[in-house]
Amino acid sequence: MESASIGYFVGVTYWGKGFASAMIHLATEEARTMGLRKIFGIADSRNTASIRALERNGFVRNGERLTMLKMKASTDIVLSRVL
Numbered sequence: 001m002e003s004a005s006i007g008y009f010v011g012v013t014y015w016g017k018g019f020a021s022a023m024i025h026l027a028t029e030e031a032r033t034m035g036l037r038k039i040f041g042i043a044d045s046r047n048t049a050s051i052r053a054l055e056r057n058g059f060v061r062n063g064e065r066l067t068m069l070k071m072k073a074s075t076d077i078v079l080s081r082v083l
């Protein structure tokens with residue numbers, strides 16, 4: 001299955017105004033247009049805003065958890081959406 005992952009960053013001045021949610025929506029639509037079948041988002045488990053922005057765009061937690069760096073105190077969780 002052709003898939004991709006997305007990442008995003010919003011300048012702190014603009015947090016909480018819906019920009020991340022809008023960007024994820026646009027990226028998801030573009031991925032569908034490109035013919036991709038699945039899209040992934042990876043978020044720090046403490047990053048409520050990022051997880052919420054993915055979930056409101058139809059991403060669901062698939063149970064996978066990543067600890068990318070041994071020194072990192074938290075764990076990243078994987079969310080995905082079938083297109």
Ligand SMILES: CC(C)(COP(=O)(O)OP(=O)(O)OC[C@H]1O[C@@H](n2cnc3c(N)ncnc32)[C@H](O)[C@@H]1OP(=O)(O)O)[C@@H](O)C(=O)NCCC(=O)NCCS
Binds near residue numbers: 049
């Ligand atoms: C995480 C980040 C992308 C969110 O961007 P944003 O534009 O503020 O997000 P949105 O305004 O679209 O809000 C998304 C959801 O999170 C909620 N939210 C926003 N700020 C929040 C906060 N500080 N705590 C909890 N929830 C929050 C919003 O209410 C919204 O939820 P809703 O759909 O239920 O209303 C932004 O804070 C950021 O760039 N952080 C630094 C980089 C980063 O963490 N990138 C993501 C890596 S996975």
